[in-house]
Amino acid sequence: MKKNNLSKIKKIVSKVILILVFAFLLIIPTANAGVSPCFNCMTGDYETLTLKNRTKGDTTWQSTLSNANPGDEIALNVFVHLNNKGNTGFIGRNTQVSIDFPTTAQTTISLLAKVWADNVDAVYDSSQIALANVPPYAAAQKLEDFQATAKFNSKQGSYDLPVDLSIPGTVRVLIGNILGDNPDCYENTFEVIFTAKISKTSIVPTVDIKANGSDGPITINYNSSANLTWTSTNATSCTASGSWSGTKATSGSESTGNIVGTQTYTIVCTGPGGSATDSVTVNITTPSLSVDLEAIPGSGNAPLNGVDLKATVSGTATGTINYKFDCTNDGNWDYTFYGISDNPKTVVDACNYIYAGTYIAKVYVERGSASPAEDTVAIQVQSNPAPTVDIKANGSDGPITINYNASANLTWTSTNATSCTASGSWSGSKSTSGSESTGNLTSSRTYTITCTGSGGTVSDSVTVNDSAQQNNPPIANAGPDKEIFEQGTVILEGSGYDSDGDPVTAYWFCGGGTLSSSSAFHPVYTGPIVSYDTNYTCTLTVSDNRGGSASDYMIVKVKDTVxxxxxxxxxxxxxxxxxxxxxxxxxxxxxxxxxxxxxxxxxxxxxxxxxxxxxxxxxxxxxxxxxxxxxxxxxxxxxxxxxxxxxxxxxxxxxxxxxxxxxxxxxxxxxxxxxxxxxxxxxxxxxxxxxxxxxxxxxxIPTGFTNNKILDYLLLPLAMTLLAFMIFKKDLVFTNEWWEGKKKVLSEWKAKRILAKRIAQIKTKERL
CATH class of the missing domain: 2.60.40.1530 (ntegrin, alpha v. Chain A, domain 4)
Known part of the structure; x- marks a missing residue:
């Protein structure tokens, strides 16, 4: 076992040593670390980018050029010198030189030179070529025509390098691998010389033509003229085309003359920089034509005869005029006149209108190339006015009452009547106005006069009563008071009669609400909307045919609905x-x-x-x-x-x-x-x-799982006991042994506690 552990420790130590060695190698500084070779960084190095104007014969290289002319040939010298910073034998791999130049015309051409190698950082230098303004050439130009090769000069010799122009705005050459010099050594210096020309773009001419001071298109009246004006720049000659022609001055003005159709005027001006074209269009309005028709007279009573028709023509159209007149606008021309110069044109006594009504007369005119014009006028023909007549007795429309066996004076007037006839209590033909006595009267008389004219017939009457027939006024009864709710209805129960037996009429007036009829004895009354219970007075006036009358009133109570x-x-x-x-x-x-x-x-x-x-x-x-x-x-x-x-x-x-x-x-x-x-x-x-x-x-309050006593206290405990027995029956023997051991420990612990307690009691007694 110890041998295996020793083997593992050796392996771990070996790995740690290997990692430390690798880290040590990574952090060991190399010779001259932090001192990198660089281009053109020695004290005696030339500027990286210098220029010469070969066309002007410059003999020295300059930082910038000024007053260069379009077409001048420019030489661009890029100086290359690699300082190895003490790394003897250092080689700049794939050394390259490039110059960035603008691709669009500029008044000052800005240049940026770059020298770099795969293992040496780039060095940059900039320069400018300021252009002189030399008309007719444009002030802005650009570099072009770079030579296909660049001259590469060194102390070892001079040779050409191919030029790469594949990137727009950049010219580049690949020098290759070059050997770096030790500091303050100038054995390996190089020059890359590019040549290019300044473009010779001439100023493009311009031209602007206007009609009536506008670039157009413009619109002028039919058969009128417009004034053309034009100006140009950098042009030596101009030529007209389109709706005019010929050689024109480089600026000027000219009238179009009267024109009757759309015209487009084009001018082309040419100069050293090319040609320029401009056009302007002149439209004309369609010739206008209108006519006004007048009927003289324009109204009257039937029959209306001898009506004149007068047509007045206006507009820009010119030439002779064709007239057509129609008295009733029925599509049939009653009068036609062709190719005349009359304006206005009047047809005397042209139209006759027999019957009353509204008539429409029409005129139609044509002139030149304008669209035809027409107009209508209405003639009002009235029927003859209806006659009127008014008869009075003693200056009154009546009826009047005079003394028994006395007379009254009748007077009458009429209008629009040609004859009058009396009837009733008198008779015969009467003048259209006049006066006449009734003679002494002993009874009531009614005098009627009827007058006739071209407009019809009309009548009027007056009644004269005598005092022997005393007129008693009628009796009026407005009926009982009524009571309704607002907007409710009720029938008024009015009545009236005349003791003389004369016919009677009724007239109701109420202070509020509405009546179905004011002239009925039993009208329907509709109550208004009220904010509180309100009484309205309704008055009934009963009149007879002889001027007698009497009144009575009743109350309608209109109640507020709640x-x-x-x-x-x-x-x-x-x-x-x-x-x-x-x-x-x-x-x-x-x-x-x-x-x-x-x-x-x-x-x-x-x-x-x-x-x-x-x-x-x-x-x-x-x-x-x-x-x-x-x-x-x-x-x-x-x-x-x-x-x-x-x-x-x-x-x-x-x-x-x-x-x-x-x-x-x-x-x-x-x-x-x-x-x-x-x-x-x-x-x-x-x-x-x-x-x-x-x-x-x-x-x-629930005391079990299910609030069911049988489930909670019998079945569920029994089921849980059986489940526990099934799960742990294999371990019961071991559990019993464990329990017996625990019981023994517990008994010993209890005995110790009892012993300790008794000892404490004995010590307490001793202190006491």
Missing amino acids: SGLTVSKLVKNVSDGTALVESVSADPGEVLSFSIQVSATGNSAAKNVYIKDTLPAGKIINPTNLKIDGVASSSNIVTGFSIGDISPNQTKTIIFDATVAAKEQFNYGFNSLINVIIAYNETVSVSDTASINVIRSSTD
């Missing part, structure tokens, strides 16, 4: 046989019976009454045997239902049974359950309550 509800609720314990009371005691599971009475108070019915009983949820359950006034109903008392209308002082009784829930639904001790009944409609809501007191005694 409606209300009351509700009461009682409960009894059916199981215990109690009476109906407001509060009852009950045990879980007992049956209760509820009685609800709903009554209408006031002087009007309670409309559409609903009831709803909010039984305590889960406490009072299973509402059944619902009856309304002794009639069984399937309605649900909990969700509520309508018991209909209840007349004043009427009571409806609703009864139903329910059950007190099982004892598990209640807390131990006293439980008070409040049942609320609600009765309501659109105007009123009332409620009442009944209470049920439920006591759950403490003897109901």
Whole structure:
């Protein structure tokens, strides 16, 4: 056993030593660690990037170039010198040189040179070429035409390297592996010289043409002109095309002349930088044409003859005019005129209208290329006015009363009448206006005059009574007073008669409410809405045909309608046989019976009454045997239902049974359950309550698993004993041995305690 443990310890020690050696190797610094070779980092090294303008004959390399012209050839020199930082024999693997340049035209061309190797960090240098503004060339240019090879110079010789332009905006060459110099040694220096040209992009010409100062398209009136203006830049010549032609100045203006259709004017201007084109479109409005028709006269009485039609033409259309006239707009032209210059055009005595009515006259005109125009006018022809006549006796429309055997003066006037005829108490032809005496009268007379004209016939009459026939006024009786509720109805019982036997008429007037007829003796009266009981006076006036009248009145009392509800609720314990009371005691599971009475108070019915009983949820359950006034109903008392209308002082009784829930639904001790009944409609809501007191005694507290004594105290213990015996029967022997041992230990422990207790008692006695 010890030998095996020693072997394991040796293996663990070997692994720890191996790990420590590996870690030691990792942290041992190498020679010159932290001093990395670098490019162009010696004191005597040149700038990494310098430039020459070969076109201008520069003899020295410069940091930047200024005033370079488009087309100049530029040399770009990248200096390369690897400092090995004391790592003799260090080689820069895959040494490369690149210059980044902009691919778009710039007024100042920015350059970025980069020198690096796989095992040496890159060094960067930047430079700029500022361009001179040399028209007609653009101020912004770019580098192009890089040579396919770059010149590589070193102390060992000079040779060409292929140029890589595969990445847009970058020119690159691969030098290869180069040997680094020790510090302050310049044996291995190199130059990579690129050549490129500045582009010679000329300024592109521009041109802008406008019509009436707008780029267009514009719209002008038919047969009118527009003014064309154009300007250009960097152009030497311009040419017109489209709706005009010929050589044009590089800027200028010109009229289109009157045009009758859409025209597009194009100008092309050319310069050293190319050509530019611009166009403008001129649209014209469609020539307009309208006409106004006038009827002279435009109205009159039938027959209306000799009506003139006058047409006035307007709009931008030009040329001669075609006119067509129709007096009745029936589609048949009554007058036509072609190719005339008359404007306005009047057709004299054109139309005759015999009968009364509304007539429509129409004109239709054509002119030039414009769309035809038309207009209509209405002519109103009235029928002849109806005649009127008015006859009076002694200046009154009558009837009048004069002394016995006296006379009255008749006067009459008429309008729109050509003849008049007398009838009744006089006769013969009469003038259309005049006066005449009745002569002495001893009895009542009625004088009628009838006048006729082109518009028809009309009559009027006047009655003259004599005083020998004294007129007694009629008798009026408004009938008994009435009493109704608001918006109720009642028949008024009016009457009247005349002692002279003259016919009588009735006229009612009431201070409030409405009548079915004001001229009937027995109209139906409808009461208004009132806020309190209100008396309204209704007056009956009875008149005879001779001017006599009498009045009487009666009172209609309109009563304010008042409606209300009351509700009461009682409960009894059916199981215990109690009476109906407001509060009852009950045990879980007992049956209760509820009685609800709903009554209408006031002087009007309670409309559409609903009831709803909010039984305590889960406490009072299973509402059944619902009856309304002794009639069984399937309605649900909990969700509520309508018991209909209840007349004043009427009571409806609703009864139903329910059950007190099982004892598990209640807390131990006293439980008070409040049942609320609600009765309501659109105007009123009332409620009442009944209470049920439920006591759950403490003897109901569960003392077993199932609250079943046989299961809890007999069957379950027996089953658990058998189960334990089956599970542990194999271990009973061992358990017995263990128990005997424990009993022995326990006996010894008890004996020791008794002994210790007695010793303590003896010591206590000794102290005493």
